[in-house]
Amino acid sequence: MGWLFYTDRRIKSYADEKAEITRLCTFETDIRKTELLKACKVGSIWYVAAKVTNADGSPVEDATYVTDEDGSITFGAVFLTRYDDGCWGYKDMEESAGPVESRAPLSLLALLSELKDPESYAHAWRRRCRDWAAIPDYEEGDRIKLAAPVTLTDGSTCQIVTVTHYRRGRQKRRCYRIEDTSGLVRLSKASLTGSVLLGAASPVLAEFLAGQGD
Incomplete structure (x- = not known):
C-alpha cells in the first residue's frame, strides 16, 4: 500500500495522530472485530498491536498466528507517518509483510500472538525489534x-x-x-x-x- 495523505489538515498533533491510528485499527464486520490494544510512537513511526476476534466467538484461524487461549489473535503493524505541506499522511504495513522499521518496544511485542513459522518475515521483524531494545545505554567512559x-x-x-x-x-x-x-x-x-x-x-x-x- 502506498502513502495516504489527509488534505483537510485535521491531523495536527500527537493526540490527533493517536486518535486516527486508533480509528484505523478499530473496525467491525458481521464476521470479525478488530481493536487496538496498544500504540507507541518512536520518532515519526507508530507501532501498534491489534486484536482480532470472531463475531460468533469461535477461534480465529490464521496461517501466520497461533490462536490465543481466548480464541483471538493479536498482530503487530507499522505506520510510517510524515507531514507534507501541513498535510499528515501514513503508510501502513502488517508485521508479516516485512517492514524495515523495527523499533517496537518490548511491552508491545509481549501482546502479540505466537507465530507458526519461525522463518517468517514477522519472526525476523520481532527479532530485530528485540535486538534494538537490547542495545545497552552506555555510560560516559565505558x-x-x-x-x-x-x-x-x-x-x-x-x-x-x-x-x-x-x-x-x-x-x-x-x-x-x-x-x-x-x-x-x-x-x-x-x-x-x-x-x-x-x-x-x-x-x-x-x-x-x-x-x-x-
Missing part, C-alpha cells in the same frame, strides 16, 4: 567493542571505542573515542547492535570525562 568493525569516511575502521562527548554550543553530543587513534567518531545506535562492554568507567573517570569541555 569501553566497548562493536560487533563488527565500522568503516569511517576516510576508509579506516574502528571496533573498540570509549564513550565520551563533544560540545556544540551549549549542547553536549555523544561520541566515541577510537582506541587505536584517539580520534572521535559519531556512531548511530544501530551500529551498537551486538556490542559488548569491555570495561565500565570508574566513577572518578566518568566524572572527569563528563566534565571535559565545560
Whole structure:
C-alpha cells in the first residue's frame, strides 16, 4: 500500500495522530472485530498491536498466528507517518509483510500472538525489534567493542571505542573515542547492535570525562 495523505489538515498533533491510528485499527464486520490494544510512537513511526476476534466467538484461524487461549489473535503493524505541506499522511504495513522499521518496544511485542513459522518475515521483524531494545545505554567512559568493525569516511575502521562527548554550543553530543587513534567518531545506535562492554568507567573517570569541555 502506498502513502495516504489527509488534505483537510485535521491531523495536527500527537493526540490527533493517536486518535486516527486508533480509528484505523478499530473496525467491525458481521464476521470479525478488530481493536487496538496498544500504540507507541518512536520518532515519526507508530507501532501498534491489534486484536482480532470472531463475531460468533469461535477461534480465529490464521496461517501466520497461533490462536490465543481466548480464541483471538493479536498482530503487530507499522505506520510510517510524515507531514507534507501541513498535510499528515501514513503508510501502513502488517508485521508479516516485512517492514524495515523495527523499533517496537518490548511491552508491545509481549501482546502479540505466537507465530507458526519461525522463518517468517514477522519472526525476523520481532527479532530485530528485540535486538534494538537490547542495545545497552552506555555510560560516559565505558569501553566497548562493536560487533563488527565500522568503516569511517576516510576508509579506516574502528571496533573498540570509549564513550565520551563533544560540545556544540551549549549542547553536549555523544561520541566515541577510537582506541587505536584517539580520534572521535559519531556512531548511530544501530551500529551498537551486538556490542559488548569491555570495561565500565570508574566513577572518578566518568566524572572527569563528563566534565571535559565545560
